[in-house]
Amino acid sequence: MPAPKGPVLPFRMGTPDLVLLVTDSTNGVLEPCNCATGMMGGLSRRSGLVRSYRAAYPDLVLVDTGDAFRVGHPRDPRNAFMLRAYRQIGYDAVVLADQEWSAAPSELRELLTKGPPEFLSTTANLAESPLPVVRIVKRTRGKMKLAILSDTPRASPPLLTPEVAKRLAFATRKRLADEVAKLKREGCIVVVASHGFDAEAEQLARSTGAHLVIQGHYRTGDAVPERLPNPPVLRVGDMEYVTVLAWKMRGGGVVDFEFRRELVDKRWPMDDALWKTYEDYTRVALSYAAKAKASDGMVYTSSAACGACHEPQLAAYKASGHAHAYETLLRVGRDGDPECLSCHTTGFESTSGFDSIRTTPELANVNCQDCHGFSMREHDAEGFKAPKVEAAACTRCHTPTADPHFDFATRRAKAGCKR
Numbered sequence: 337m338p339a340p341k342g343p344v345l346p347f348r349m350g351t352p353d354l355v356l357l358v359t360d361s362t363n364g365v366l367e368p369c370n371c372a373t374g375m376m377g378g379l380s381r382r383s384g385l386v387r388s389y390r391a392a393y394p395d396l397v398l399v400d401t402g403d404a405f406r407v408g409h410p411r412d413p414r415n416a417f418m419l420r421a422y423r424q425i426g427y428d429a430v431v432l433a434d435q436e437w438s439a440a441p442s443e444l445r446e447l448l449t450k451g452p453p454e455f456l457s458t459t460a461n462l463a464e465s466p467l468p469v470v471r472i473v474k475r476t477r478g479k480m481k482l483a484i485l486s487d488t489p490r491a492s493p494p495l496l497t498p499e500v501a502k503r504l505a506f507a508t509r510k511r512l513a514d515e516v517a518k519l520k521r522e523g524c525i526v527v528v529a530s531h532g533f534d535a536e537a538e539q540l541a542r543s544t545g546a547h548l549v550i551q552g553h554y555r556t557g558d559a560v561p562e563r564l565p566n567p568p569v570l571r572v573g574d575m576e577y578v579t580v581l582a583w584k585m586r587g588g589g590v591v592d593f594e595f596r597r598e599l600v601d602k603r604w605p606m607d608d609a610l611w612k613t614y615e616d617y618t619r620v621a622l623s624y625a626a627k628a629k630a631s632d633g634m635v636y637t638s639s640a641a642c643g644a645c646h647e648p649q650l651a652a653y654k655a656s657g658h659a660h661a662y663e664t665l666l667r668v669g670r671d672g673d674p675e676c677l678s679c680h681t682t683g684f685e686s687t688s689g690f691d692s693i694r695t696t697p698e699l700a701n702v703n704c705q706d707c708h709g710f711s712m713r714e715h716d717a718e719g720f721k722a723p724k725v726e727a728a729a730c731t732r733c734h735t736p737t738a739d740p741h742f743d744f745a746t747r748r749a750k751a752g753c754k755r
Contacts, residue, residue, distance in 0.1 A: 402433025
């Protein structure tokens with residue numbers, strides 16, 4: 337086979353006999369905000385990456401090892417659209433991990449009965465009503481047989497709480513080890529997806545003898561080792577990356593193995609169909625967000641109203657990025673996404689906050705109250721003094737995902753009001 341073209345780099349081994357793409361920890365984010373980091377990740381570019389790899393290496397398997405769902409309000413539409421997108425991308429299987437199990441049982445059952453991909457749970461299932469899940473995902477690609485299993489520890493962080501675990505029926509670790517041994521006798525390459533701590537994943541690799549344990553819950557800051565450790569545990573994770581695994585076979589055995597992490601950035605083509613799914617989601621999500629609004633006890637006002645008495649502070653505010661936060665959404669086509677609006681407008685989730693640019697234009701952008709955290713009821717009371725701006729007010733939006741290099745002291749000095 338000729339060398340791959342475009343952003344897909346060749347493997348040191350030459351043409352692999354099997355390529356496995358692994359994603360993890362998407363957390364219900366169809367398209368990320370990442371205001372400060374160049375819009376990395378997103379399912380439309382992830383799909384472009386997958387298509388590029390499939391064009392280069394047709395013998396490919398695509399698996400998500402869990403935490404694809406967002407755990408939040410009941411009936412939040414994002415998880416249904418997440419699965420719609422995964423079906424469009426063409427996933428072979430999705431592992432049910434902590435965040436999937438933490439969904440309401442009725443909602444989870446409804447989501448999983450709408451067709452492919454296969455949903456993988458080797459060691460856990462709902463005790464009161466079995467779900468349409470499989471225990472093993474098997475794929476034959478060329479001359480290789482791949483088997484993927486999963487392990488759900490009884491108390492895995494962060495969301496598999498005792499309350500959640502109580503409604504799950506668990507299989508024993510011995511049964512998992514027996515299944516791995518049987519699959520290896522059948523000539524399969526056996527991969528186990530784990531969402532436990534480091535020690536749990538290492539013990540799992542030793543006790544089962546799997547060719548590889550892929551361990552979720554990790555982020556971009558975790559370096560990829562140059563070679564596979566012993567026991568064979570490889571960390572994966574973070575919605576901004578896709579982990580790529582490649583095997584070479586000879587004489588019925590594995591003779592070479594490589595892995596890499598691909599950043600989902602602008603090297604990869606956009607998939608217009610996936611972007612359309614995102615746009616469809618924003619329309620439904622906006623309607624859901626409007627119905628889910630609740631009072632937070634705040635009364636919001638515009639920064640211009642504050643400037644009537646605080647002119648120097650208003651001038652400093654107008655020169656800051658906060659005063660143009662809504663414009664940022666317009667530039668990148670994210671002004672219909674509730675997750676973006678919650679940080680680029682004032683009080684979006686509150687009944688008294690931003691509703692739309694047509695009805696509440698004065699509450700677009702990040703206003704004075706977002707940083708100072710006071711209601712106009714407090715402001716109008718005698719003896720009022722604006723609270724000191726604390727780091728927690730900033731890190732609500734400047735998260736490690738959206739703004740990984742955020743430093744409160746530096747940004748406070750740059751964005752603070754004049755005294």
